[in-house]
Amino acid sequence: MNVTRQSNNRWPLLVIAGWLICGTVASGQYSVDINLEEAPFDYIETQDDNRVTRLVKRIESKEITLEFTSERGHLESLLAALEIPASSQTLVFSKTSMQVRYISRRNPRAIYFNDDTYVGWVNGSSLVEISTFDPLLGAAFYTVEMKPWSPNIERAGYDCLGCHATSMTGGVPGHTIRSVLPQFDGSVDSQKPSYISSDTSPFSQRWGGWYVTGLHGEMRHMGNAILRGGVLDTSNSSNRMSVRDELDSASYLSSQSDIVALMVLEHQTQMQNEMVKADFFTRKLIHDDADVVLTEERAAERTEILRQIAHEVVKRMLFCDEATLTDPVKGSVVFAYEFKKRGPKDAQGRSLRDFDLKKRLFRYPCSYLIHSACFDALTPCLKTEICRQLMDVLSGNDTSETFDHLDADAKSATLSILRETNPEFRS
Incomplete structure (x- = not known):
């Protein structure tokens, strides 16, 4: 070897x-x-x-x-x-x-x-x-x-x-x-x-x-x-x-090129890119400020930049602008089973990996990549801001039009799952 x-x-x-x-x-x-x-x-x-x-x-x-x-x-x-x-x-x-x-x-x-x-x-x-x-x-x-x-x-x-x-x-x-x-x-x-x-x-x-x-x-x-x-x-x-x-x-290992696997793959790649981009921006922001004294004005500006960076991640994580399915999608039972079993579940057996495939990709509109190594590795201040914004949206405090696609039941269920499966949301 x-x-x-x-x-x-x-x-x-x-x-x-x-x-x-x-x-x-x-x-x-x-x-x-x-x-x-x-x-x-x-x-x-x-x-x-x-x-x-x-x-x-x-x-x-x-x-x-x-x-x-x-x-x-x-x-x-x-x-x-x-x-x-x-x-x-x-x-x-x-x-x-x-x-x-x-x-x-x-x-x-x-x-x-x-x-x-x-x-x-x-x-x-x-x-x-x-x-x-x-x-x-x-x-x-x-x-x-x-x-x-x-x-x-x-x-x-x-x-x-x-x-x-x-x-x-x-x-x-x-x-x-x-x-x-x-x-x-x-x-x-x-x-x-x-x-x-x-x-x-x-x-x-x-x-x-x-x-x-x-x-x-x-x-x-x-x-x-x-x-x-x-x-x-x-x-x-x-x-x-x-x-x-x-x-x-x-x-090949299979006679299929599964449509649901493709839908997961296209979401996953773009979600990862969004998180990596946000993290790179944040790391550069911190690096540029390392040798300067932060004035009150600059600190406020930096906070606003971080908010903007995190906001782009939150929008993709909550499936803003997701294309609506006009017909049900049915793919490989094996892929769906193996994909779903990898994710954490709450006490009711719900998971962010549960598929909908009737009107949208997932039943609960928050990306399963919030449980990934990519999310875990985010710069702490960026991760904290993303979680803060997610909490604001899912708890109903943020009522902006950007998140109008989320109804009260979807928000409540998603937040409940996050509180049980992600330590960032337990406090």
Whole structure:
């Protein structure tokens, strides 16, 4: 077993390549600017510490061994070690990955995920891509070179940030679900429109270039479809139960690319990006003020900036602007079961992971990621402000129009669940 870690000094500097990742939250004349090359981020030099690095240490200490099969290399063993269920499988056939030469409609890339880690596998490739949440890096990226005798796990950075630290991720290292207009071979014309899929996206703009299995009534999406004569042909792309007609599904861990898993994935990636962006802004705000004496005026300004930053997180966490489902959605029973059992429940058996799938994604409109490592790692003052605002909304003190989509029963039930399952809300 040979596990290696790529040293930081082998990475090309982002600034040399012209990458300057910036985001701004303004208050009066003040703004918070993010440059990943500078303090307090120093993305390249900062030591990673996350689910993947913990796995590497277990492998190096021989506590665990990744098993190899001729069919899928280390995939099954890797997913088990990272606690990622095979039922989370989604399949993307658009050539929107670093492994474009392997990807096609007959050989899509499989994505597997849990609450903080994502694994990308392509049949026929010896390389597995992993990305995971990291408290200091936001998203950290790795490759696993699969060999029968020695899987090599290396940290990546420069190539990944070219797509994973852009306007699509809010300017911070993160993840996104792209919806594109694919050609027959899976290639994408950069001149044609594409979309970021989230829970706020119209159903009709979701999952272009992805396979989608499951029932969704009369609602139409872009999945399973390709361009014909310059127009996306969606005439036979809806309500599919498997992908067996499109590819050799026996090569994969499942014959599905589950619609509910896709809906969870698109919410999760955007929710994580929002929290990481807010945390990066807050860390930069604190760093910029470290060597100055805070005047009363500056302290008030800083408080207002923090309120604005937290407010954006709260809006996404409470599913503001979520697109309403006009027909029920039904996906994999296995994915739904395995997803729900991971979350804490209150005394009545209620959980923020309970699905609705009739009018909205979840029954209780507060993101389950409030129980995640990403939320736990937020800078304390930011976390406190987010919790304060959530309490104001759910207790009925905040009656602004922004949260009109929440009725009294939804607020009461959600707050009750939070009080029993999250220590931040118990006092």
